[in-house]
Amino acid sequence: xxxxxxxxxxxxxxxxFKAAGICCGIRSNKTKNDLSLIVSDVPCSAAAVYTQNxxxxxxxxxxxxxxxxxxxxAVVCNSGNANTCNADGIEIAEKMCRxxxxxxxxxxxxxxxxxxxVIGQPLPIQPIADGMPKLAAALSYEGSDSAAxxxxxxxxxxxxxxVSFTVGGKTxxxxxxxxxxxxxxxxxxxxxxxxxxxxxxxxxMLQKALSEDIVDTFNMVSVDGDTSTNDTVAILANGMAGNxxxxxxxxxxDAFAEALHYITVSLSRGIxxxxxxxxxxxxxxxxxxxxxxxxxxxxxxxxxxxxxxAAMFGEDANWGRVLCAIGYAPADFDINKVAVSLSSEKGxxxxxxxxxxxxxxxxxxxxxxxxxxxxxxxTLGEGTGxxxxxxCDLTYDYVKINGDYRT
Amino acid sequence: xxxxxxxxxxxxxxxxFKAAGICCGIRSNKTKNDLSLIVSDVPCSAAAVYTQNxxxxxxxxxxxxxxxxxxxxAVVCNSGNANTCNADGIEIAEKMCRxxxxxxxxxxxxxxxxxxxVIGQPLPIQPIADGMPKLAAALSYEGSDSAAxxxxxxxxxxxxxxVSFTVGGKTxxxxxxxxxxxxxxxxxxxxxxxxxxxxxxxxxMLQKALSEDIVDTFNMVSVDGDTSTNDTVAILANGMAGNxxxxxxxxxxDAFAEALHYITVSLSRGIxxxxxxxxxxxxxxxxxxxxxxxxxxxxxxxxxxxxxxAAMFGEDANWGRVLCAIGYAPADFDINKVAVSLSSEKGxxxxxxxxxxxxxxxxxxxxxxxxxxxxxxxTLGEGTGxxxxxxCDLTYDYVKINGDYRT
Numbered sequence: 001x002x003x004x005x006x007x008x009x010x011x012x013x014x015x016x017f018k019a020a021g022i023c024c025g026i027r028s029n030k031t032k033n034d035l036s037l038i039v040s041d042v043p044c045s046a047a048a049v050y051t052q053n054x055x056x057x058x059x060x061x062x063x064x065x066x067x068x069x070x071x072x073x074a075v076v077c078n079s080g081n082a083n084t085c086n087a088d089g090i091e092i093a094e095k096m097c098r099x100x101x102x103x104x105x106x107x108x109x110x111x112x113x114x115x116x117x118v119i120g121q122p123l124p125i126q127p128i129a130d131g132m133p134k135l136a137a138a139l140s141y142e143g144s145d146s147a148a149x150x151x152x153x154x155x156x157x158x159x160x161x162x163v164s165f166t167v168g169g170k171t172x173x174x175x176x177x178x179x180x181x182x183x184x185x186x187x188x189x190x191x192x193x194x195x196x197x198x199x200x201x202x203x204x205m206l207q208k209a210l211s212e213d214i215v216d217t218f219n220m221v222s223v224d225g226d227t228s229t230n231d232t233v234a235i236l237a238n239g240m241a242g243n244x245x246x247x248x249x250x251x252x253x254d255a256f257a258e259a260l261h262y263i264t265v266s267l268s269r270g271i272x273x274x275x276x277x278x279x280x281x282x283x284x285x286x287x288x289x290x291x292x293x294x295x296x297x298x299x300x301x302x303x304x305x306x307x308x309x310a311a312m313f314g315e316d317a318n319w320g321r322v323l324c325a326i327g328y329a330p331a332d333f334d335i336n337k338v339a340v341s342l343s344s345e346k347g348x349x350x351x352x353x354x355x356x357x358x359x360x361x362x363x364x365x366x367x368x369x370x371x372x373x374x375x376x377x378x379t380l381g382e383g384t385g386x387x388x389x390x391x392c393d394l395t396y397d398y399v400k401i402n403g404d405y406r407t
Numbered sequence: 408x409x410x411x412x413x414x415x416x417x418x419x420x421x422x423x424f425k426a427a428g429i430c431c432g433i434r435s436n437k438t439k440n441d442l443s444l445i446v447s448d449v450p451c452s453a454a455a456v457y458t459q460n461x462x463x464x465x466x467x468x469x470x471x472x473x474x475x476x477x478x479x480x481a482v483v484c485n486s487g488n489a490n491t492c493n494a495d496g497i498e499i500a501e502k503m504c505r506x507x508x509x510x511x512x513x514x515x516x517x518x519x520x521x522x523x524x525v526i527g528q529p530l531p532i533q534p535i536a537d538g539m540p541k542l543a544a545a546l547s548y549e550g551s552d553s554a555a556x557x558x559x560x561x562x563x564x565x566x567x568x569x570v571s572f573t574v575g576g577k578t579x580x581x582x583x584x585x586x587x588x589x590x591x592x593x594x595x596x597x598x599x600x601x602x603x604x605x606x607x608x609x610x611x612m613l614q615k616a617l618s619e620d621i622v623d624t625f626n627m628v629s630v631d632g633d634t635s636t637n638d639t640v641a642i643l644a645n646g647m648a649g650n651x652x653x654x655x656x657x658x659x660x661d662a663f664a665e666a667l668h669y670i671t672v673s674l675s676r677g678i679x680x681x682x683x684x685x686x687x688x689x690x691x692x693x694x695x696x697x698x699x700x701x702x703x704x705x706x707x708x709x710x711x712x713x714x715x716x717a718a719m720f721g722e723d724a725n726w727g728r729v730l731c732a733i734g735y736a737p738a739d740f741d742i743n744k745v746a747v748s749l750s751s752e753k754g755x756x757x758x759x760x761x762x763x764x765x766x767x768x769x770x771x772x773x774x775x776x777x778x779x780x781x782x783x784x785x786t787l788g789e790g791t792g793x794x795x796x797x798x799c800d801l802t803y804d805y806v807k808i809n810g811d812y813r814t
Contacts, residue, residue: 054742055734055762085730087763119727120764146660224713226728227735304712307809314810321528323492327462328634329688335461355462356494357527396803403713403721 010144013162013175014198020151026132027080036150051231058089070203083172103136180271200239223275265266270392277397299331302389337381344371418552419568420582421605428557434487443557453479458638465496510543542579587678607646630682656745679797684804689787696792708736710798744788
């Protein structure tokens with residue numbers, strides 16, 4: 001039986017993690033937090049996964065270097081500017097680490113660094129230098145909330161999760177914050193997500209757990225099909241829970257991986273449901289695929305379809321668009337065995353069987369689709385492969401937000 | 408020197424082609440034409456390319472069978488219903504051919520058939536049967552306009568083109584009509600496009616010319632990333648221009664291919680510029696790629712990016728999104744050599760060099776982007792590969808049109 005229990009506190013839920021966020025003035029909106037710190041009391045095992053986009057933000061280059069030894073102790077992150085495609089990007093990112101190190105008494109290479117916001121505009125270091133002492137002074141064991149706000153851009157809701165679990169008889173905790181919203185179609189990692197845990201685990205096993213998990217979580221999220229330049233998911237494990245360090249596979253590793261999966265699924269759903277302009281979370285569950293990879297491809301194709309996403313915004317059971325998206329997914333299966341149903345907390349309607357439409361009540365369909373979370377169940381009828389993908393509807397507000405993001 | 412001359416008349420521009428369109432009442436809107444015929448006076452060489460979506464409309468199955476011998480003499484097409492994902496689809500499509508044959512004195516297997524509109528709702532044959540005699544009676548050598556309107560769905564402008572060219576000293580003509588708008592991201596062929604010509608060319612060479620051409624024309628168009636179930640481009644060549652039949656490669660074939668390319672580029676631009684809700688035509692020109700395929704992939708990635716498309720709607724020179732889309736294109740090149748500029752009839756601005764931003768005047772940028780046609784020029788700086796792709800901006804109206812398409 002699983003020992004997972006959701007807990008409050010976000011990145012400060014695990015023992016020994018302080019956090020804070022402040023508004024230092026990077027963004028034109030001078031009221032929202034735009035600079036955050038997460039600091040562990042002791043050194044941590046560290047692991048991260050990054051975007052597969054060839055354009056990589058300078059913070060990714062610096063983070064990779066800093067955690068090459070599998071160790072880190074803190075996270076510094078700003079919003080409002082991605083520090084990407086700037087000639088001086090790496091220099092600025094390193095300077096940001098040094099400023100954070102000075103304010104916290106750590107070393108620059110102890111930092112995981114993240115930046116998110118507009119691409120291709122120089123990141124001004126002065127507001128960061130000016131604000132850092134205040135930010136460091138604000139660090140607290142209850143500071144996850146302000147740190148979570150500090151990394152958000154067009155996000156409308158905070159993504160902050162926590163869970164407790166048991167490893168070798170010891171109670172451990174894991175927490176996370178993330179920013180999502182736009183440019184969300186991860187390939188290896190999405191956006192910025194920072195996960196903390198007090199479990200003791202070696203850097204190698206931490207990286208293994210993270211890398212294996214994201215294939216079915218972050219990589220199964222899409223808001224708009226655009227894979228960002230700055231996607232980073234980083235995890236710090238400080239070992240303060242006192243469990244025997246996890247250094248290989250087995251029951252302890254499995255318990256850790258289960259907790260990590262709980263957190264990453266929560267983050268994935270949170271990011272998808274708060275996609276730019278979104279009014280609905282879409283979850284596509286594919287079963288009966290010849291293999292798992294086929295299931296993943298089909299699930300992601302459905303939740304990526306602009307046409308289907310717009311239909312969901314209109315609460316229109318236009319299942320032909322689901323079938324169209326299944327049909328153009330680059331995978332091998334028999335379209336004539338496909339069945340589709342749409343469901344929510346308000347009920348379920350079968351819309352397609354054996355690749356053809358079945359009659360359904362439009363009234364019932366309207367009722368089902370009026371919910372905030374819609375599940376699209378697809379059965380391929382060919383095997384046991386399964387996958388889930390998360391997305392959101394396509395709305396006027398997505399266009400509005402992205403029609404004048406810079407200005 | 409090219410002998411191409413644009414001419415009016417659409418599919419009736421070539422000798423011996425009649426056309427007509429009427430409103431028979433398939434659509435809920437009983438005022439728009441929804442049924443069209445194109446008929447040649449004599450039998451034609453025929454060729455076609457179809458969607459690569461696994462879900463294929465019943466008309467595609469029937470057209471493939473009818474032109475398996477390389478011959479056809481007419482096109483029948485309805486809008487308002489795609490006749491796709493219906494258990495009785497093929498039966499209905501064959502019945503539609505028989506009804507058209509009876510009204511025109513041809514054989515059912517002489518017909519190329521197309522259907523476009525909603526997926527997964529039974530196509531009622533009665534309005535088609537009732538309307539066909541009237542439609543056949545309306546056929547005329549000046550009927551391209553009404554036929555063009557009859558195949559449109561959410562299109563706002565008619566796509567109708569014509570060109571004259573010379574083969575072996577004989578003046579030939581080629582004409583075309585198409586419907587585009589939504590579910591536009593062709594893979595091998597897009598939407599419905601019907602091309603006519605009075606040039607004499609063998610079925611094999613006709614198919615070769617069409618198949619080779621679409622790789623750089625229809626397949627380089629995207630409105631929304633959704634590859635339709637009914638995409639069909641068909642061409643009929645009736646030989647009435649009197650040129651010696653083209654049966655192999657050489658100067659005559661090249662002249663024919665050049666005319667075909669003129670028509671397909673015109674159709675591609677027309678379809679992209681009239682994408683659902685679009686206010687702007689986007690043309691991405693990639694040069695300096697290591698090879699042609701890389702150029703195609705990069706060009707298509709840019710014009711498919713939802714974020715960039717929304718920025719163009721907002722007339723915002725957010726070139727970071729161009730670079731982001733170049734960066735996640737699945738191809739191999741050095742992002743640090745990339746240069747990007749944006750231009751229109753109102754001027755040009757360089758926005759990125761060596762993968763980093765360059766300063767530009769926001770005022771000038773706003774002026775350039777206020778035009779209706781925007782060219783995004785991307786230089787990869789690695790070789791001689793080139794490609795062009797066409798798309799459109801992402802607007803409120805795209806969401807509106809697709810939020811309640813069925814209802």
